[in-house]
Amino acid sequence: MEKIFLLTVLLAATAACVRPPADDPKHIVVWEQEDAQVAPYIDSVFRAFEKLPGNEGVTITRTHYQTEDLRQQFQAASLAGVPPDLLLGPSDTAGLYAISGFIIPLDGMFDFSKFNKQVVDAISLDGHIWGVPVSNGNHLLLFYNKKFIKDAPKSTGDLFSFCDKNSGEDKLESCMAFDSGEPFWLMPWLGAFGGWPIDGRKPTLDTQAMRDALNFYLYLKYDKKYIPMECDYNCMDSLFKENKTAFIINGDWAISGYQKQLGRNFGIGLIPKLSQTGRWPTPMVSGKYFTVSAGVGPEKMEIIKRLLNFYTDYDNQVRQYKELTRLPALKAAAAAPEITSDPVARVSMEEIRKGRPMPMATEMRAIWDSARNYMGLATTRKMDVDTAVRRMQANAVKKIQEMDR
Numbered sequence: 001m002e003k004i005f006l007l008t009v010l011l012a013a014t015a016a017c018v019r020p021p022a023d024d025p026k027h028i029v030v031w032e033q034e035d036a037q038v039a040p041y042i043d044s045v046f047r048a049f050e051k052l053p054g055n056e057g058v059t060i061t062r063t064h065y066q067t068e069d070l071r072q073q074f075q076a077a078s079l080a081g082v083p084p085d086l087l088l089g090p091s092d093t094a095g096l097y098a099i100s101g102f103i104i105p106l107d108g109m110f111d112f113s114k115f116n117k118q119v120v121d122a123i124s125l126d127g128h129i130w131g132v133p134v135s136n137g138n139h140l141l142l143f144y145n146k147k148f149i150k151d152a153p154k155s156t157g158d159l160f161s162f163c164d165k166n167s168g169e170d171k172l173e174s175c176m177a178f179d180s181g182e183p184f185w186l187m188p189w190l191g192a193f194g195g196w197p198i199d200g201r202k203p204t205l206d207t208q209a210m211r212d213a214l215n216f217y218l219y220l221k222y223d224k225k226y227i228p229m230e231c232d233y234n235c236m237d238s239l240f241k242e243n244k245t246a247f248i249i250n251g252d253w254a255i256s257g258y259q260k261q262l263g264r265n266f267g268i269g270l271i272p273k274l275s276q277t278g279r280w281p282t283p284m285v286s287g288k289y290f291t292v293s294a295g296v297g298p299e300k301m302e303i304i305k306r307l308l309n310f311y312t313d314y315d316n317q318v319r320q321y322k323e324l325t326r327l328p329a330l331k332a333a334a335a336a337p338e339i340t341s342d343p344v345a346r347v348s349m350e351e352i353r354k355g356r357p358m359p360m361a362t363e364m365r366a367i368w369d370s371a372r373n374y375m376g377l378a379t380t381r382k383m384d385v386d387t388a389v390r391r392m393q394a395n396a397v398k399k400i401q402e403m404d405r
Contacts, residue, residue, distance in 0.1 A: 131289030133329035152269020191282025206393035366399035
């Protein structure tokens with residue numbers, strides 16, 4: 001306990017060193033966890049905002065942290081009363097910040113109707129919206145190698161027909177690859193079977209849809225051998241880059257790397273409709289967001305409102321796509337010619353519309369952990385599917401109860 005206290009004090013002291021005096025309403029402090037190549041874009045928008053008429057004396061300080069460091073630093077700084085004014089990052093930790101009182105709801109402060117619904121829903125919890133969306137995505141898609149197939153299959157029936165003809169000896173090492181051990185990759189298929197892992201804050205894992213999804217994995221792996229027996233992220237990524245598999249299901253974050261690797265052979269499509277149910281898979285969708293620390297004063301809040309409206313206006317959203325290939329959260333920008341004329345962006349936006357918002361509820365951590373463990377046991381045939389699903393639900397409920405103590 002003493003070590004934890006000392007760590008908290010040290011982290012808070014570090015945070016205080018990089019935060020300007022709290023009585024300066026024109027100095028905005030932003031912490032972020034972006035990749036290095038994103039920093040110049042962020043700074044360029046901040047500098048442009050500082051130069052706008054009416055913003056004389058406004059300065060914005062940006063500090064970068066690694067993902068886990070940012071979470072620890074922000075929690076410590078918030079407890080010490082010296083947090084940054086803004087955080088820029090994904091929605092997955094915002095739920096914790098919201099229930100801890102570290103960030104404020106932004107309902108009524110911004111016009112959220114101008115953003116894509118999925119990206120707003122992914123930052124919504126308990127009837128409130130907790131962040132301003134900057135980009136839209138972080139979702140799974142189907143990528144394929146045009147060396148093996150000209151167009152993306154529209155259904156799993158089409159996909160399996162191709163696999164039957166092109167798998168086996170002297171052909172593809174694997175017809176399709178994805179991270180079959182991570183529940184994030186299971187979610188599209190769970191949705192296609194009519195399920196979802198959470199309802200409000202309650203886990204919904206012990207369902208027929210979950211049984212069907214896991215049995216689908218067993219069919220792909222053992223019955224048809226369409227996917228590798230054991231294959232994590234690095235495995236699937238290597239298979240695709242080395243022309244050993246025709247298809248991969250991966251996130252939008254991998255697009256630029258595959259484009260460079262495969263060149264003209266790079267193809268992108270929707271995750272195929274599940275022929276068994278007639279439903280489209282539903283990848284989880286989120287984005288990047290600005291969240292606002294609790295305790296920001298009225299004068300500074302007015303500047304922050306102007307800053308975030310400027311950062312997410314039409315011109316900056318389109319420029320963000322051009323420079324970072326990140327899909328805009330703004331509806332109008334998503335319809336911009338620069339984006340609709342790009343086949344990759346067009347398919348990616350269409351997949352987003354078929355997806356579902358990634359739940360912001362803190363209970364998802366228990367659900368992820370439980371699902372990962374028991375789907376692993378089921379898909380390696382170390383436990384039968386029915387038992388795995390029942391235990392998956394029970395374990396998630398237990399973990400959530402422990403979190404609430």
